[in-house]
Amino acid sequence: MNNSLANSFASQSDFAARRARLAAQLGPKGVAIVPTAPEQMRNRDADFLYRHDSYFFYLSGFTEPQAWLVITGDGQTTLFCQARDPEREIWDGYRLGPQAAPAALGVDAAYSVAELDARMPGLLDGRDAVWFPFATHKGLETRVDHWLGALRSRVRYGALCPEQQRDLCGPLDEMRLVKDAQEQATMRRAAQISAGAHIRAMQLSARMLRDGQAVREYHLDAELLHEFRRQGSQCAAYGSIVAAGANACVLHYRADAAPVRDGELVLIDAGCELDGYASDITRTFPANGKFTGPQRALYELVLASQQAAVAATRAGARFTDPHEATVRVLSQGLLDLGLLTKNKVGTVQDVIEQRAYFQFYMHRTGHWLGMDVHDCGAYTEPSEIGQVSERKDPLSGDIIRDRPSRILRSGMVLTIEPGLYVRPAEGVPEQFHNIGIRIEDDAIVTDTGCELISRGVPVDADEIEALMRG
Ligand code: GLY
Ligand code: MN
Numbered sequence: 001m002n003n004s005l006a007n008s009f010a011s012q013s014d015f016a017a018r019r020a021r022l023a024a025q026l027g028p029k030g031v032a033i034v035p036t037a038p039e040q041m042r043n044r045d046a047d048f049l050y051r052h053d054s055y056f057f058y059l060s061g062f063t064e065p066q067a068w069l070v071i072t073g074d075g076q077t078t079l080f081c082q083a084r085d086p087e088r089e090i091w092d093g094y095r096l097g098p099q100a101a102p103a104a105l106g107v108d109a110a111y112s113v114a115e116l117d118a119r120m121p122g123l124l125d126g127r128d129a130v131w132f133p134f135a136t137h138k139g140l141e142t143r144v145d146h147w148l149g150a151l152r153s154r155v156r157y158g159a160l161c162p163e164q165q166r167d168l169c170g171p172l173d174e175m176r177l178v179k180d181a182q183e184q185a186t187m188r189r190a191a192q193i194s195a196g197a198h199i200r201a202m203q204l205s206a207r208m209l210r211d212g213q214a215v216r217e218y219h220l221d222a223e224l225l226h227e228f229r230r231q232g233s234q235c236a237a238y239g240s241i242v243a244a245g246a247n248a249c250v251l252h253y254r255a256d257a258a259p260v261r262d263g264e265l266v267l268i269d270a271g272c273e274l275d276g277y278a279s280d281i282t283r284t285f286p287a288n289g290k291f292t293g294p295q296r297a298l299y300e301l302v303l304a305s306q307q308a309a310v311a312a313t314r315a316g317a318r319f320t321d322p323h324e325a326t327v328r329v330l331s332q333g334l335l336d337l338g339l340l341t342k343n344k345v346g347t348v349q350d351v352i353e354q355r356a357y358f359q360f361y362m363h364r365t366g367h368w369l370g371m372d373v374h375d376c377g378a379y380t381e382p383s384e385i386g387q388v389s390e391r392k393d394p395l396s397g398d399i400i401r402d403r404p405s406r407i408l409r410s411g412m413v414l415t416i417e418p419g420l421y422v423r424p425a426e427g428v429p430e431q432f433h434n435i436g437i438r439i440e441d442d443a444i445v446t447d448t449g450c451e452l453i454s455r456g457v458p459v460d461a462d463e464i465e466a467l468m469r470g
């Protein structure tokens with residue numbers, strides 16, 4: 001991507017407004033330093049597809065590598081970026097360059113990144129606090145030390161060195177946690193594209209099996225990627241999981257070459273990244289388009305648990321409420337279906353308190369979603385962090401420190417992704433062995449509930465079957 005403002009839903013003024021909101025939190029004499037991400041070598045001289053830093057992009061909309069923002073508490077922004085270089089641009093593509101940057105990005109000043117070390121001490125001079133993201137960019141602390149050292153060497157001549165170093169992730173994470181209208185629009189579109197890709201993968205699987213063709217996980221992976229790119233997404237937001245049969249019980253399985261067999265389920269967890277924003281959808285479907293009895297029974301249970309979680313997602317609820325709702329439904333269902341037996345594990349309340357469900361459901365029901373698939377933002381309520389309680393985990397015996405969970409607000413975006421993963425084990429009915437199911441949707445929190453932005457692909461078992469017949 002070589003766009004200077006690489007987000008079709010956001011304009012220069014949206015990024016300027018974010019910088020102004022951040023500046024207001026730095027203190028009048030504060031200054032923030034925000035680098036973009038480094039380029040990464042993959043092997044020998046081949047590099048990974050470049051991906052900008054999410055904080056940097058959030059404040060600039062600028063996607064070129066080797067760029068830095070310096071924002072002062074009085075709202076002035078300086079950009080350092082690659083200088084124009086006709087020879088390099090023949091090889092690597094267009095560069096915006098410092099001359100064009102103020103008009104293109106709305107920054108107040110721009111210089112070549114080659115001038116960074118020379119200019120930074122001057123930008124820090126007279127500031128009381130220097131803010132930068134802690135523990136995110138390798139070597140950044142050392143560079144800040146170097147600039148402060150250079151400034152300190154001039155105190156004899158009247159230079160004033162900032163006395164405080166502060167973590168910029170604090171204010172930026174809070175800002176990013178509540179998505180503005182432009183971000184929500186981008187995420188809706190990303191989810192819509194991903195939903196279309198899931199539909200295509202489902203339909204391809206059924207069609208190939210109907211036609212007697214051998215299907216492998218990579219066929220479905222290719223279908224997803226084709227649809228992502230065809231619709232203008234830049235890439236997958238994370239490594240796609242396309243897991244046939246028992247592979248679905250491996251939580252971090254990646255699309256590989258295993259055969260997709262008639263009669264088995266396929267779990268696909270895949271989402272595109274669009275203009276810097278992730279989507280994250282999981283669907284589980286019968287490879288041939290028709291659920292078996294045991295598959296459907298487990299599927300309906302996971303879906304019911306997701307519905308309970310969706311119903312618990314609204315402004316004012318806690319982040320953990322959807323998880324607790326999910327666990328309650330799954331625990332009851334595991335007893336009802338005989339995966340857990342009452343005389344061994346007791347009542348549904350015992351299953352929850354002793355975490356007996358953990359054998360089949362071992363992850364949380366969601367996470368924040370945004371520019372990063374596991375997006376930034378505190379999961380504890382900032383106003384209540386002092387309220388710590390301790391308890392003993394029933395399975396590990398570890399002491400767990402609980403702090404009150406985050407209170408959801410309109411505009412926060414999270415995933416809702418319950419699942420069940422049944423590995424063969426003694427006492428587990430054989431008909432359920434090796435079935436792995438997850439259903440994952442992306443939700444924007446609203447005052448009265450949540451908006452599921454990924455339902456362009458159905459979750460209802462009958463609707464999935466109908467879609468796969470088509
Ligand atoms: N796809 C990553 C996740 O669901 O968390
Ligand atoms: Mn997820």
Ligand code: MN
Pocket residue numbers: 269270280281282440
């Ligand atoms: Mn996922």
